């Protein structure tokens with residue numbers, strides 16, 4: 387995946403995910419608790435970033451996509467907010483500050499497709515954490531039976547935008563089980579006419595593998611939750627929410 391894929395996604399991102407709020411309370415709570423500076427990695431169009439900024443937290447953001455950041459800035463202007471955001475890559479960004487909280491929400495870490503990129507990113511997050519800082523990473527648990535069921539099947543749902551009814555349609559067309567890469571398409575339809583189509587790749591992780599990656603990056607202590615309600619992670623839970631200490 388290149389920056390181009392994410393730039394293209396930006397034009398429809400809020401139509402599809404703008405109303406997703408399951409994780410918002412959790413991140414707001416963590417940001418409030420953390421006291422010092424916060425950083426959102428891959429802040430996108432500001433779905434979470436702007437909500438956290440509104441609460442008065444000193445939050446910074448980085449994202450690889452100019453188009454995503456442009457939308458974030460437009461939204462901030464309307465809200466009279468001053469975002470502190472930079473175009474940067476999670477694998478090699480360099481900021482002067484250290485952060486007491488770094489968050490990598492909503493599966494963004496899954497865009498690191500190689501082990502090298504995963505370790506590079508984790509080490510870089512660690513470099514930017516203050517000594518008692520906290521790193522939070524969320525991605526989904528790749529349930530094998532669910533993936534088998536989903537492969538090749540089209541999922542659909544309707545969204546409303548500017549009083550227009552639009553249909554979002556997606557399909558996983560590959561689960562490369564050897565390399566743990568999922569590929570899927572996402573389309574937007576207006577009155578049965580396809581008005582947008584994107585193609586995406588994501589790595590999926592299992593629990594023990596991610597623990598090894600954390601160790602390789604120098605982390606020693608973490609908790610894993612099965613959602614945004616601080617309940618323990620169980621075999622059947624959908625989300626993996628990693629809360630990692632520096």
Ligand SMILES: C[S@@+](CC[C@H](N)C(=O)[O-])C[C@H]1O[C@@H](n2cnc3c(N)ncnc32)[C@H](O)[C@@H]1O
Pocket residue numbers: 392393403427428429430431432433434448449450451454474475476477491492493494497
């Ligand atoms: C699923 S969106 C999440 C956006 C936002 N955090 C949210 O929760 O709505 C994934 C984001 O990751 C960004 N991204 C992908 N690879 C990146 C990288 N290597 N460095 C920084 N941002 C990246 C994309 O541009 C996109 O905005």
